[in-house]
Amino acid sequence: MSAYAERRWLGLYTEGTPSGIVPEHGTLLEMFRASLERGPGTEAIRYFDGVLTLADLDEASDALALALADRGFARGDRLAVYVQNNPAFVVGLLAAWKAGGSAVAVNPMNKAREVTYLLADSGATALLCLDELHESVTAGVVASGDTRVGTVVTCSARDWQTRDDPRLFASPDGRAAADAARDAGTLDLLTLVEENAGRTPEPHPPEPDDVAVLTYTSGTTGVPKGAMNTHAGMVFNTCTYRDWMGLTSADSVLGVAPLFHITGLIGHLTLALLLPCPLVLAHRFHPEVMLDALREHRPTFTVGAITVFISLSTTPGARREDFSSLRVVYSGGAPVAPAVTARLREATGMFVHNCYGLTETNSPSHMVPLYADAPVDPASGALSVGVPVFDTFVRIVDDDGREVPVGDAGEIATSGPQVVPGYWGKPEATAESLPGGELRTGDVGFMDEQGWFYLVDRKKDMINAAGYKVWPREVEDVLYGHPAVREAAVVGVPDEYRGETVKAFVSLNSPDGQGAEGAGGGEPVTEDALIAYCKERMAAYKYPRSVVFLDDLPKTSTGKILRRQLRAGTRENDQPA
Structure with missing residues (x-):
């Protein structure tokens, strides 16, 4: 039996957490009507001064x-x-x-x-x-x-x-x-x-197998594809949020993620309808408005991109007590640097747990057990994205679909009740990405001996520098360790000698570029200083050869930093005349 078949990650579950669940509803409409019958007067949405x-x-x-x-x-x-x-x-x-x-x-x-x-x-x-x-x-x-x-x-x-x-x-x-x-x-x-x-x-x-919502992928690897999110799959992961985190009708949900995105769709909308409890909405993410919503409505749970929490914590006027109502907080959608979670916990008191999933897995396939400290891989510095959730089976495979040894990196392949049956009207894409119903995620990761999973990066984002593989998120994690860095993104750029070399884009906590106390003594942070900071902490082929400072890094509407936009602009500007 392989290490994956053993499902050794079950030993990391919070005591008393079952390995599987059976949702009490077959469809989302049945789920809504059950909540309606229990309490038609229950607050479902708080929208500014409207209820x-x-x-x-x-x-x-x-x-x-x-x-x-x-x-x-x-x-x-x-x-x-x-x-x-x-x-x-x-x-x-x-x-x-x-x-x-x-x-x-x-x-x-x-x-x-x-x-x-x-x-x-x-x-x-x-x-x-x-x-x-x-x-x-x-x-x-x-x-x-x-x-x-x-x-x-x-x-x-x-x-x-x-x-x-x-x-x-x-x-x-x-x-x-x-x-x-x-x-x-x-x-x-x-x-x-x-x-x-x-x-x-x-x-x-x-019916449970009917498509409830078509959610379109971003199209980074081709044209956007409509993931067929079924009623059964969405109900399953809605119950996963509730049962994994111990949420009840006494809770309330802060809608920081867009509802059109799978995180907001499951982790905000259907979750609030299931419990049922109030869902706090504010039209779109605006940090000052969202802080006011926190202060006014005192929500207890949210899940969103890590950039959202960085933005909220660094908004002028933000206070530690503003976040005190948030009992459970998770972050997904992009890798999270250990230094960022530590900084957020110190500044806001929020214990931000990691989670991981895709549009095709109806939000989470992996979560850090509630109140557990996710480990950091000593070799890569990556923070664990958690363990497979209820009834979910995950393998790490090579390009031929063969399982790799424990600790080795490969593609994350996921199967479970939450995985979509395919893409709307695209049988070839379905066969390629979901062979036998198992989702080939396109993400590179590994599992350690205990059963913790780590996300390394997207396969397509790997940088080949003079034959050495450089994963951008490892360099980004180092940059996030610098107290002056608010956001970081790393891409590969053409290099005549090395083929590709590493280029970093950063935004700083202080608009004037002043270093934080204890890191530069108040001196402005320069390109050379950040390069030297990274050079001291990683192999020679990994550290960035150039750093560009931006006021804000480009992001999707869900808060993911757009490496591809940075890469496209760089390649355009760096081409020889």
Whole structure:
């Protein structure tokens, strides 16, 4: 029996934690209705000064489901949801399921070309979007005839609240912007809720294996692919969050991650509906607004990218007591440097646990057991991403799919109830990435003798410097150890002699570049100083040969640092004339 088949990681589970779970619900709609029956008046969403109960969500989603059905939306159809972290996102998902269909989660940062592709690829026949996005993007997309969308419902970010925070809802002159003029060919969500009050749609209960939400991959290795997140898979990982962390209806969830992303979708939205408990939303991530939400609503749980917590902790005016209500905090989406978690714990008191997963695993496949200290690999300096969660089996394999010895690096291959069955309309991509139902993640990692797993890096991000492999995150972890460094990203750049060499991009905690106390004595941090810092701490072929200082590093809407954007700009600028 192989070390992986032994599942030695089970010995690291918190005492009393089972190796497997059996979700009590078959579908997300069944899960929602069970919570609704237990307490229709339970607060489901807190949105600035607005509150929606489970009964409010039920009534609003009934109204939208009726409107969709009246306009031809049928079982198996798709509703694209193109909004920010607004109550309308939750209403849209529930309505799609009630109408017998599924939802398509669309990144609100996407532009016309990207939205056209997603709508056409998914075959969505209906669209729910913010009025401002319809005016600037989807009006033209729908009019082009390049998609199947025939029904458009718009909503406002101001719906269900009255505060109109000018930091989020403001025009260039600083005044609260008026709602966008309504297109004559669209429907208004709140109007539909009023018109359909008291009516209920014909029941179209989904099956566990039905697609609940299509979530699109980022497309870094080709065109975006629609991961088919089923009801059963999403329910399973929703229960995983609850049971792994011991969350109850007495908790509340801070929505720092975008709801269109798998972390926000499972770790915020469906989790809050399951418990049930309040989900605190604030339209989009703005550090000052989110700090105010922390102070006002005192949430107890959140999960998000590590850059989110760095941003919150370094926002002017942030105090340690602002974070004191957060009982359980996890971070996923990108590798986390040990120095960062230590710094956050000292500054905020937050014990940030690591977790790991992908769109194709419905959020977590690995988590650090609650209140356990994740170990640091002494060779690479990597902080463990935890252990496989309930009923999840993970192997480390080589390029041919063969298991590698314990401690050796290879591709992380994951199987379990949360893994998607495939990509929408792409059988070849499914066969390549999910052979036999096992997900080949494209991430390089390893398992140690105890059963802890470590993420090294993405296979495609490896730097080949004079024949030596350099993993960017190892260099980044060293940079994060410097007290003046707030964010770091490392990429490979062309080099005539070495083939590739290491280049770092950093943002600093202090805008003027002053070193932190004990690290430079208040002197400005220079490129040479950071290079020397790394040179002292790693092999000669690994340390960066150049460092570029930026005010902020480019990120996705989920908070992941965009190495590919930094790499593309570097290669463009470094090409010989």
